[in-house]
Amino acid sequence: TMKLAVTTSFHNSGLSDVLLPVILEDTGLEVQLLVVGTGQALRLGEAGDVDAILVHSRAAEEAFVAKGFAPYRREIMYNDFVFIGPQSDAAKIASAGDAADALTRIAETEAPFVSRGDESGTHKKELSLWSAAQLDPAQFGSWYKAVGAGMGASLNTASGLDAYILADRASWLNFANKGTLALLFSGDPALFNQYAYLPIDPARHPHVKAEAQRTLEDWLTSPKAEALINGYRIEGTSLFVFNAEG
Amino acid sequence: MNEIWAGMLAAFRLIVTLDADLVEITLRSLQVSLSALVIACVIALPLGTWLAIRRFRFRRATIATLNALMGLPPVVVGLIVYLLLSRSGPFGVLGLLFTPTAMIIAQVIIITPLIASLTHQAMRELWAEYHDLLISLNTTSRQRIATLIWDGRRALLTGALAGFGRAIGEVGAIMIVGGNIDHATRVLTTAIALETGKGDFALALGLGFVLIALALLVNFAIHTLSRTEQEGTW
Amino acid sequence: MNEIWAGMLAAFRLIVTLDADLVEITLRSLQVSLSALVIACVIALPLGTWLAIRRFRFRRATIATLNALMGLPPVVVGLIVYLLLSRSGPFGVLGLLFTPTAMIIAQVIIITPLIASLTHQAMRELWAEYHDLLISLNTTSRQRIATLIWDGRRALLTGALAGFGRAIGEVGAIMIVGGNIDHATRVLTTAIALETGKGDFALALGLGFVLIALALLVNFAIHTLSRTEQEGTW
Amino acid sequence: MVDASILVALRDTCVKRRGKTILGPVNLDLLDDGFTIVLGPNGAGKTTLLKVLHGVERVSSGTVKWSVPDAVARQTQAYVFQRPVMLRRSVRQNLAYPLKLVGASASDIDNGVTFWAAQIGLTEMLDRPATRLSGGEKQKLALGRALIRTPRVLFLDEPCANLDGRSTREIEGVLQRANAAGTRIIMTTHNLGQARRLASDIVFLLNGRLHEQGRATDVLRAPQTPEAKAFFQGDIVE
Amino acid sequence: MVDASILVALRDTCVKRRGKTILGPVNLDLLDDGFTIVLGPNGAGKTTLLKVLHGVERVSSGTVKWSVPDAVARQTQAYVFQRPVMLRRSVRQNLAYPLKLVGASASDIDNGVTFWAAQIGLTEMLDRPATRLSGGEKQKLALGRALIRTPRVLFLDEPCANLDGRSTREIEGVLQRANAAGTRIIMTTHNLGQARRLASDIVFLLNGRLHEQGRATDVLRAPQTPEAKAFFQGDIVE
Numbered sequence A: 001t002m003k004l005a006v007t008t009s010f011h012n013s014g015l016s017d018v019l020l021p022v023i024l025e026d027t028g029l030e031v032q033l034l035v036v037g038t039g040q041a042l043r044l045g046e047a048g049d050v051d052a053i054l055v056h057s058r059a060a061e062e063a064f065v066a067k068g069f070a071p072y073r074r075e076i077m078y079n080d081f082v083f084i085g086p087q088s089d090a091a092k093i094a095s096a097g098d099a100a101d102a103l104t105r106i107a108e109t110e111a112p113f114v115s116r117g118d119e120s121g122t123h124k125k126e127l128s129l130w131s132a133a134q135l136d137p138a139q140f141g142s143w144y145k146a147v148g149a150g151m152g153a154s155l156n157t158a159s160g161l162d163a164y165i166l167a168d169r170a171s172w173l174n175f176a177n178k179g180t181l182a183l184l185f186s187g188d189p190a191l192f193n194q195y196a197y198l199p200i201d202p203a204r205h206p207h208v209k210a211e212a213q214r215t216l217e218d219w220l221t222s223p224k225a226e227a228l229i230n231g232y233r234i235e236g237t238s239l240f241v242f243n244a245e246g
Numbered sequence B, C: 001m002n003e004i005w006a007g008m009l010a011a012f013r014l015i016v017t018l019d020a021d022l023v024e025i026t027l028r029s030l031q032v033s034l035s036a037l038v039i040a041c042v043i044a045l046p047l048g049t050w051l052a053i054r055r056f057r058f059r060r061a062t063i064a065t066l067n068a069l070m071g072l073p074p075v076v077v078g079l080i081v082y083l084l085l086s087r088s089g090p091f092g093v094l095g096l097l098f099t100p101t102a103m104i105i106a107q108v109i110i111i112t113p114l115i116a117s118l119t120h121q122a123m124r125e126l127w128a129e130y131h132d133l134l135i136s137l138n139t140t141s142r143q144r145i146a147t148l149i150w151d152g153r154r155a156l157l158t159g160a161l162a163g164f165g166r167a168i169g170e171v172g173a174i175m176i177v178g179g180n181i182d183h184a185t186r187v188l189t190t191a192i193a194l195e196t197g198k199g200d201f202a203l204a205l206g207l208g209f210v211l212i213a214l215a216l217l218v219n220f221a222i223h224t225l226s227r228t229e230q231e232g233t234w
Numbered sequence D, E: 001m002v003d004a005s006i007l008v009a010l011r012d013t014c015v016k017r018r019g020k021t022i023l024g025p026v027n028l029d030l031l032d033d034g035f036t037i038v039l040g041p042n043g044a045g046k047t048t049l050l051k052v053l054h055g056v057e058r059v060s061s062g063t064v065k066w067s068v069p070d071a072v073a074r075q076t077q078a079y080v081f082q083r084p085v086m087l088r089r090s091v092r093q094n095l096a097y098p099l100k101l102v103g104a105s106a107s108d109i110d111n112g113v114t115f116w117a118a119q120i121g122l123t124e125m126l127d128r129p130a131t132r133l134s135g136g137e138k139q140k141l142a143l144g145r146a147l148i149r150t151p152r153v154l155f156l157d158e159p160c161a162n163l164d165g166r167s168t169r170e171i172e173g174v175l176q177r178a179n180a181a182g183t184r185i186i187m188t189t190h191n192l193g194q195a196r197r198l199a200s201d202i203v204f205l206l207n208g209r210l211h212e213q214g215r216a217t218d219v220l221r222a223p224q225t226p227e228a229k230a231f232f233q234g235d236i237v238e
């Protein structure tokens, strides 16, 4: 067995439920998932409490590797972020040109917007989009709600408030409490969301299971994984694009 | 381990600098938990006492149920309150979701069974002692309850403090119904959960120590207040 | 609202089909919480009783502190236990992190102050009654504590049940130290939190109802057991 | 069934606890006035009888019928328990409590407390916690608290057991005056001298049964049953 | 200071509660054998004196010196409280409790319980919950529980207050036999007849002070102070 820390957005997508049984079958490796916030996942890795992490926050990952906690990061796949909002779409973001335009429209109408506010990969992406739109969330009024919670909890809040929110597509499709929310905008390449696998350096934490790390990495980058990841669909939509280099 | 020291340092720094955010969420924590405590006491003290003095058919079952409700999972309470208060729920029009009021409602539901159970337990002994006298004096139920609550107030204090402790440390329910919205419904516990998720354990611990200090403060204050007054009576 | 019905239906379906996962996490919930309860009682009952019978310099302060510790925020307890058990922490070599043992440790820390406070409260009255006799009979501290615990067991039951309730419904701490790993450390509350995050309220509520049913079951069982034996004595 | 001069009538009254009959069956009529002393050895059921009459003890079978409706009867009765129950309050508050219950005015309460504190000799202890009184002081307080609403019927369960000689005589005086002023008194005692001094009629219980009843002079001077005779001589009663 | 035949000596012993002196200063020597009866009106401080001697009441100033080390003295004493304390257990378990504490064997406990239950006349009630006994039965149980370890010194605080005539005489017999067998008894009572029957010496308290002490025959027949004289005649004592 090995322990893998993953982010809530990855787990909520449901992909892990497809992959883990196959991994067990193919390699005999039981992967135990710890579903936590991005920051916490990195901390678990630093402390050596997990054997590997799978997150989507490039800058933080690179810093993690630079500090020597992981020997390298390996990109596995990506999915994309989407803008969710009330079906009435007061800010008319459905017809926005790109992600920055969508955000500008929301800011102009001051329609309620829920931000993860937890420094997760998703949150960091949102912040970078705001700055691309040349807006500073720190200046926003009370329509901008930083809820400081995981993806699912934030979606629940957005659903309760009929607010706009940035979510990853997988979490959104798997989310059951949609209420009056709908997917309003997607497709801007700026919204791509790269997942990477980081094995913890056994030189630093001798107890981590180096062999299991390798087995999992090999499997995740194998053609079998490719087929499963690319083939994973919810409501007919494919979610992830496998992009590991062979 | 270093984190624990770092946490203490963080707590110290936050308190010494009177960090504005800290003051805000601390006051909100207190406001929510104390409001919930007062409301829960108003319900639970008479209810628990009434259960102690009243013999009726399903008394044992009622008490066992009340005891079981002490184990109400906060997350479930949060969910139910969320569903009731959400826009599409029956009380949606009140617009209470994601407000401190919603948090108070959830906490009242969580701590009322606890306080009522403990009240029942404490009042049972006192009722055994007073039973004959109060029956003999031909008191009404209301008078009995008032007398027991007043004369047993010391014992009830522990129950109320247990309720307060549970409320102030609770996070599952208020996260769902409050939403942990910055400057609106963020309280100490939800802030701690947030910092934990961010991996900023030092800050999380720092906030935790502030919360524990707050609980200590409230308890010492109550003990000091109740002491002056106790001397005279029991 | 519909969700609440859906939740009941989900609970019903889960129970009727004896869903294997449900059985597993339910048993783990019970195992963790009951173990924590037993350990906490072994510590808290003598401790609380000792506080009731002993007069010492900082007694009031100790009791106020104990009462305050009832408000220990679970997330903070979880964090501290995590830091202690983490591979880079002092007890890392034991490899206890993300095991049921770690969850039990966290829960013991959370419920021990609660049970000890309630024990102290309950035993104070009994001690006032027994004080003269037990002093007169020249009993040792140990004998006094044993006598009080035995004769006050009915009152202590409520305290223990409050502790059980808090343990079985708790999620913040065990999420951090247990990790909610499927087939290893997932319990009812963490499963509920998980389903809530997925927005699957029906399933979350269903699990919640199962949890509440479990708490009811345990309470009724304990009440029934303790009843047969009470008749004879008090 | 209940005629005008009868205050209360017990018919086949039984009290069972844990399968054992601890009182009865008892058939007993008590008249509208007088000073009844209930006698009997320890465990005879005296306390149980008084509690049944007062209505604080449940009856297992049979009836207790007061000449007035139960609710009225209960309002005008008072009881001094064998082991006095002290409210965890000051002596003053203990005395004031029955008056507070009926919503008496503050000045009435003050006057009542002052008067009865003097009667029972606790004036100087009004602000002490009642739970800290000595055994005898507790009994006096319980007595004052029972008399403060000037009850129509007063039950006393060994009210002088812990009192010294002087207090006993003073309390006897208080009781006789209350009785003369119209308070019906039903009292137990183990002090046969006290029974002689106070009783207008005697009820003698043995093993939960009514053994003998009658005018005090008759019963005390010439008991009908050998058991009663033996008891009054302080002899062994089986 | 303590000579061989003196069992316990009080020197300037005071008990203060809430700023009021409720006992003392008392200077008192009790001899090694005898049957001491402590007399005095309600609130005189009798209970307090007994508790101070026994060590369950804290002394505010002055000393209590036993002829043997305190720890030894405490082990061989027993006390029957004015308001008997019943363990919430059966009568049998109440009786057995003091023996269990000292780790007596099961058969010793059984024999002790059987013997003392017979002595106090509660044999038939051994399996009842003690808290449900009648007032007199509780007192008898407390007495049996105090005697079961055959104490060297026995304190009794109005042990016969709720007992009927026959029980009183039986208990007096038990006490006299224990006394003859070497148990030092120190007892309070409001029953002067009982004092006359039992006392070898008398301690008379008034307002927390020791007023008179001496051989029973002397004190009872010819009290030195007018207050004691008045008290023995049941007169008003101020």
Ligand SMILES: Nc1ncnc2c1ncn2[C@@H]1O[C@H](COP(=O)(O)OP(=O)(O)OP(=O)(O)O)[C@@H](O)[C@H]1O
Residues within 6 Å of the ligand: D017, D018, D022, D040, D041, D042, D043, D044, D045, D046, D047, D048, D049, D082, E128, E132, E133, E134, E135, E136, E137, E162
């Ligand atoms: N709840 C109960 N359960 C079992 N037995 C009881 C209960 N209450 C009273 N008894 C028994 O019933 C008998 C009568 O009790 P009661 O208190 O009426 O006696 P009493 O005449 O007042 O005696 P005393 O003079 O000692 O006060 C006693 O033997 C007592 O042990």
Ligand SMILES: Nc1ncnc2c1ncn2[C@@H]1O[C@H](COP(=O)(O)OP(=O)(O)OP(=O)(O)O)[C@@H](O)[C@H]1O
Residues within 6 Å of the ligand: D128, D132, D133, D134, D135, D136, D137, D162, E017, E018, E022, E040, E041, E042, E043, E044, E045, E046, E047, E048, E049, E082
């Ligand atoms: N803890 C206390 N606080 C204040 N006053 C007390 C306390 N204990 C006893 N007293 C008072 O001290 C006095 C002596 O009490 P004690 O119990 O020794 O009297 P006693 O001689 O045994 O009387 P009785 O014959 O009524 O039992 C009483 O007036 C009582 O009210």
Ligand SMILES: [Mg+2]
Residues within 6 Å of the ligand: D046, D047, D048, D082, D157, E134, E135, E136
């Ligand atoms: Mg009685």
Ligand SMILES: [Mg+2]
Residues within 6 Å of the ligand: D134, D135, D136, E046, E047, E048, E082, E157
């Ligand atoms: Mg006394």
